[in-house]
Amino acid sequence: MEVELKEMLHDLESLKQSLPDPSHRASIDKLRLRVEQLTSLEKSRPAPRLKVKDMSAEVVDSNPYSRLMALQRMGIVENYERIREFSVAIVGIGGVGSVAAEMLTRCGIGRLLLYDYDKVELANMNRLFFRPEQVNMTKTDAAVQTLSDINPDVVLESYTMNITTVQGFDTFVSSLKNKSFCPNKEGSGVDLVLSCVDNYEARMAVNQACNEMNQTWMESGVSEDAVSGHIQLLIPGETACFACAPPLVVASGIDERTLKREGVCAASLPTTMGVVAGLLVQNTLKFLLNFGQVSPYLGYNSLKDYFPTMEMKPNPQCSNVACLERQQEYIVAKPARDAALKAKMEAEALLVPECPLHAENEWSISVVDDSGLDSLDAASSDMEKRAAPDTLPEGLVRELPSADKAQELPTSEAPLTSNDDLEDLRRQLEALNS
Amino acid sequence: MEVELKEMLHDLESLKQSLPDPSHRASIDKLRLRVEQLTSLEKSRPAPRLKVKDMSAEVVDSNPYSRLMALQRMGIVENYERIREFSVAIVGIGGVGSVAAEMLTRCGIGRLLLYDYDKVELANMNRLFFRPEQVNMTKTDAAVQTLSDINPDVVLESYTMNITTVQGFDTFVSSLKNKSFCPNKEGSGVDLVLSCVDNYEARMAVNQACNEMNQTWMESGVSEDAVSGHIQLLIPGETACFACAPPLVVASGIDERTLKREGVCAASLPTTMGVVAGLLVQNTLKFLLNFGQVSPYLGYNSLKDYFPTMEMKPNPQCSNVACLERQQEYIVAKPARDAALKAKMEAEALLVPECPLHAENEWSISVVDDSGLDSLDAASSDMEKRAAPDTLPEGLVRELPSADKAQELPTSEAPLTSNDDLEDLRRQLEALNS
Numbered sequence: 001m002e003v004e005l006k007e008m009l010h011d012l013e014s015l016k017q018s019l020p021d022p023s024h025r026a027s028i029d030k031l032r033l034r035v036e037q038l039t040s041l042e043k044s045r046p047a048p049r050l051k052v053k054d055m056s057a058e059v060v061d062s063n064p065y066s067r068l069m070a071l072q073r074m075g076i077v078e079n080y081e082r083i084r085e086f087s088v089a090i091v092g093i094g095g096v097g098s099v100a101a102e103m104l105t106r107c108g109i110g111r112l113l114l115y116d117y118d119k120v121e122l123a124n125m126n127r128l129f130f131r132p133e134q135v136n137m138t139k140t141d142a143a144v145q146t147l148s149d150i151n152p153d154v155v156l157e158s159y160t161m162n163i164t165t166v167q168g169f170d171t172f173v174s175s176l177k178n179k180s181f182c183p184n185k186e187g188s189g190v191d192l193v194l195s196c197v198d199n200y201e202a203r204m205a206v207n208q209a210c211n212e213m214n215q216t217w218m219e220s221g222v223s224e225d226a227v228s229g230h231i232q233l234l235i236p237g238e239t240a241c242f243a244c245a246p247p248l249v250v251a252s253g254i255d256e257r258t259l260k261r262e263g264v265c266a267a268s269l270p271t272t273m274g275v276v277a278g279l280l281v282q283n284t285l286k287f288l289l290n291f292g293q294v295s296p297y298l299g300y301n302s303l304k305d306y307f308p309t310m311e312m313k314p315n316p317q318c319s320n321v322a323c324l325e326r327q328q329e330y331i332v333a334k335p336a337r338d339a340a341l342k343a344k345m346e347a348e349a350l351l352v353p354e355c356p357l358h359a360e361n362e363w364s365i366s367v368v369d370d371s372g373l374d375s376l377d378a379a380s381s382d383m384e385k386r387a388a389p390d391t392l393p394e395g396l397v398r399e400l401p402s403a404d405k406a407q408e409l410p411t412s413e414a415p416l417t418s419n420d421d422l423e424d425l426r427r428q429l430e431a432l433n434s
Numbered sequence: 435m436e437v438e439l440k441e442m443l444h445d446l447e448s449l450k451q452s453l454p455d456p457s458h459r460a461s462i463d464k465l466r467l468r469v470e471q472l473t474s475l476e477k478s479r480p481a482p483r484l485k486v487k488d489m490s491a492e493v494v495d496s497n498p499y500s501r502l503m504a505l506q507r508m509g510i511v512e513n514y515e516r517i518r519e520f521s522v523a524i525v526g527i528g529g530v531g532s533v534a535a536e537m538l539t540r541c542g543i544g545r546l547l548l549y550d551y552d553k554v555e556l557a558n559m560n561r562l563f564f565r566p567e568q569v570n571m572t573k574t575d576a577a578v579q580t581l582s583d584i585n586p587d588v589v590l591e592s593y594t595m596n597i598t599t600v601q602g603f604d605t606f607v608s609s610l611k612n613k614s615f616c617p618n619k620e621g622s623g624v625d626l627v628l629s630c631v632d633n634y635e636a637r638m639a640v641n642q643a644c645n646e647m648n649q650t651w652m653e654s655g656v657s658e659d660a661v662s663g664h665i666q667l668l669i670p671g672e673t674a675c676f677a678c679a680p681p682l683v684v685a686s687g688i689d690e691r692t693l694k695r696e697g698v699c700a701a702s703l704p705t706t707m708g709v710v711a712g713l714l715v716q717n718t719l720k721f722l723l724n725f726g727q728v729s730p731y732l733g734y735n736s737l738k739d740y741f742p743t744m745e746m747k748p749n750p751q752c753s754n755v756a757c758l759e760r761q762q763e764y765i766v767a768k769p770a771r772d773a774a775l776k777a778k779m780e781a782e783a784l785l786v787p788e789c790p791l792h793a794e795n796e797w798s799i800s801v802v803d804d805s806g807l808d809s810l811d812a813a814s815s816d817m818e819k820r821a822a823p824d825t826l827p828e829g830l831v832r833e834l835p836s837a838d839k840a841q842e843l844p845t846s847e848a849p850l851t852s853n854d855d856l857e858d859l860r861r862q863l864e865a866l867n868s
Contacts (some may be wrong), residue, residue: 004468004472004475005472007468008469011464011465015458015461015462015465018457019453024449028449030445031446034445035442037438041435046568048567049556049559049566059699060557062556063556064557065560066699067557067561067660067699067702068560068701068702068703070701071659073698075659076659076701099562102704103562106561106562106704107560107703107704107705121495122496122498123495123496123497123500125483125540126499126501126540126542127501128537128540128562131583132480132482133480149565150565151559225510226508226510263493264507265501265504266504267510268502268504269505269541270541271537271541271713271715274537274708275708275709275712277708278705278708278712279705279709279739282705282706282736285703285705286736292661292736293737293738295739303725304727305713305727305729305732307739307741
């Protein structure tokens, strides 16, 4: 609008020069004043954030990445800036997908591919992200508008389409295969696919595409009563695919659509969806930047603040042909994989005594012998510090058993990994519950 | 801006009438065209969402509350609309507090009181909520701007001040006591205080105010390495206050400030802060709307997706005088409290056989006898349904042990409770309700 106002000022000036009557010239001056006021009003609208060439760790208020680069100094992430090389596809830009997209955008992810066919409605305003002024825009367009304002460094690709149609599925697959962002990348053009959809058909479409492309993906979901949810990691051939262990309603032959009626909608809460999006993107960061443990499955029961975990092996009787092919490949590659793992472990065993866990020790944390401490562990305040595993600065005690120790206890949350057969796993679970 | 443009059109028309020369009149027409273009540009900017008088459960795209009111139909919340009566104070509008404020705003909370003295910086852009265009605004002003656009039904009060100064503390306390929003409310003027600050002094100020006022509050925090966090419920006299069990660093006599150095900042992630805000507001909703179980303490270790829980009793040697007074009052009131609880239990025991858990059964969920089912429990997809506790529609099986069963196992997550009469009564009540 500033350009138009400037042109108007110029026109007014020309007109004034050509007018002989002083009263007319005074009228022009009055108009010129109005235009100048509008110009300053327009200029007071804030300027957008500019692109940043390199991620800097400098601690200044104007650095949008200082708090993220600090993850390196804290010893959490080895090379944070690698995040700019990664591409993540998000299918479904609703209550979970939109928040996941915003989190990845604020983390400075390299490239986001966004898929949705729906429009923003006022009925979506009980979840985070979309604003009332975006009502009637497509969710993908509204997301690109908001995300590019937040972080112009992220490459955003918007696909306004339904991936469950034949044409939509083809476009989906070819967009995932496009490698122009990172031509030397192995595999597909994306590092991870996040499924944030709200229906069975769309999940099966993501599952089909990822099985065909041997593409690792993460699934997420929130219950229709809004108070529980889950995330799940799916690696074709290695873990159960979505068709290996179909959801309960489908497994028992009930049509999903018979559960829905006119004038009835699912409940939803910004809290549950925000937590699920947070857990999903946290696991995405752990997967991409190689820190912590990526959860194979994590549930969230909000009524009891209970978080079940489990692992699911692929089903050798899976109905998905591409899944069976990936399973076969995974078995064939086992000897090579085991040898590589053994070599890596041996190399790491040699390195450990020579290489301190934290070369820089800016926080003056001293590593004390475990045996001299009451071994209690806690996440009790924002002042807790990460030292070497299971040690704390001298004089500090832990308030709760550490996650390691709790997971050693015989709880129902222990991952079940020994047997290959899904039926065996089910039988074990039944035995646990009896 | 539309008004100014309209006035300008009027001025141009008057000027045109008074000009004798047709070429001058043509110049005016050209200017008028420009103003008309600017007007249509301005008009294309979207209109804000209007206030809504009553929360409706009607399932239409234009209803911002349909997905929340659905919580009633799903049997989760008895009376969702009560949320409009509640006031919540949020101290600290940073990575956790701002997201908590947005969640409560989207849930249609009655009134929010926001406290912060800081300004928005680009260095805050790695967390959700604030936008780059808000840099240099105070966090409270920026929050009010965003939140009132999202939901104009929420009454927002902004306090740009530091509650740890003498004057700030007094303003804080008197703002919490103000009852003009809900004059008949018992106790203070707010239903809950959420502490979302990042330092020890501010937490101690919230603790002091809440102990003095006998005000229930919730504490939250995220570690400086960005990968863990916690929430905690504090009821003066009943649970430990913040001074009863001071954080590790303070307990061992280390000055918090010696841990900070020039050019060093804490790491932070939108994921961890989003999860902590989600858990905090979920527990806030459970507390205010009386559903599920409010967690006394819930930790989040993101590296292992581990969620420790515990309960903390007040410390009879607490250094906080107001805490000791509240503890005394709590002990004195014990006989009356036990009698009331017993009467409630007896009344509920009489009601149980006559009152079905879900009067409306729009989802045609049949309650089947537990003994006839393989008892597997899961939160495995968005198609899972809530039926009566531990039952599922016929033909469906659970994939994981239920939260109830897992919590019966001897894990480190079992709450630490002493054997007093009240606890016994509570356990009996739970047994009756299960």
